[in-house]
Amino acid sequence: MELKIGNEQDIHTWEQVTLVYHSALKQINTKIEIINDEFQQVHRYNPIEHIKARIKTSESIVKKLKRHGYESTIENMVKYVNDIAGIRVICSFTNDIYTIADIISNQSDIRIIAVKDYIMNPKASGYRSYHMVVTVPVYLSDRIIDTKVEIQIRTVAMDFWASLEHKIQYKFEGNAPTHINTELLECAHMVSELDARMLSLNNEILEIAEKIKNQKEE
Template sequence: MIRDWEKILLVYEQAVEELKIKFKSIRKEYRNTDEYSPIEFVTGRVKKISSIIEKAKKRNISIDSIEDGIEDIAGIRIMCQLVDDIHRVVSLIRDRDGKDLKIVEERDYINNMKESGYRSYHIIIKYPVHTAFGAKEILAEIQIRTLAMNFWATIEHSLNYKFKHNIPKDIKERLKTAADAAFLLDMEMSAIRDEIMDAQQIFQAKSTIVAKILRNIQYLYFSGKIEEIEDIRDRFFDLNEEGDINRLKEFNNYLEKLMDKYNIRKLI
């Protein structure tokens, strides 16, 4: 049977976009509350038709069974900074099981790495997509890995493509050594996890308060009611250079009181 794969894959493309939005929203929620986010960034893709057909042939899957036999036509990749973050993301996904997705299978390639040195955590899900032609439940794969794991996996994928999955023995050995080095880096980063989280939370908190200050200075400027606006700007530049978050918060409170005094919010 000849199938219109371009039309079929539109559903998978919709699923990828929806899942990306969901996980990016989780990251945003953490950052908006100045909390450390276990999600660094999210990517997604739908397999090309040629890759789908090639994988089906390799696994001896019939054309009519492809959507049930290949779990990663739609794929989401969630990158984390630390190995511990992977487990936090897995927990977040498990919490959604039975709500907006269903977990079919979990594959832990971190504690049970592949012979090549590949490490990642895979979760196969069923995800309902609502289209103009009705609802359809599809299979999708979520890969969760650290930045170091992702760097290694990207290189290995490129080499597999170049050598058509027959990577020379010496390169395989060097890849395995590189995989071990990447994992050692992850372990070292995990050892100073608390310091990393503290540093990033401070950075995020400062970024948030600076954004609020800049917004309030803009409101004060356009109100035309504050004569000392240049002095306010200069004071902000000095405080920002100094970098003391508590003094920045105090300064923002001062701006908020000025805005209340002149009822500026109602004028903007």
């Protein structure tokens, strides 16, 4: 039986949404786990601290559509909401973020839809992370559906800040007092400095370890 090549516009029910996006999420999650396994085995290095995956709830999707002025239909869900399936990759250092992003980008069955680098260009709030929207083919019994997944890659420190900022903004329904937003921005600068110092320290440690290794081999 020949498989038909389709896209997300072929999804017509919420049951199909959950099936297809869960499948896409599993594929991306597995790909990232394999990358991490290879680094541990070949390079003796673990660039990924942990991975978080989730499917957006129907309530959250409806709220997002309404916020952008779209009617709450399945068609609009799959057309306009890029983060129905989302995966967050937490790394140790900022250079790991770009390494992981490059490896994902170079996989032949992944197509990059959009990239937003909030590390080089942080949001006004101080938010920092690397975002990719990609498509991955989901193989069903009678067709292949290219399905969008949003990938967020950030350090442990960035993730800590983003989680707390989200909780604080949720409590104030997005209208936190000015002094709290100012304090959050200050903390974001501190997180950025911490990441830079930790990366520098790690590089120094690696250099010292390499010198010791070379001395032993001489």
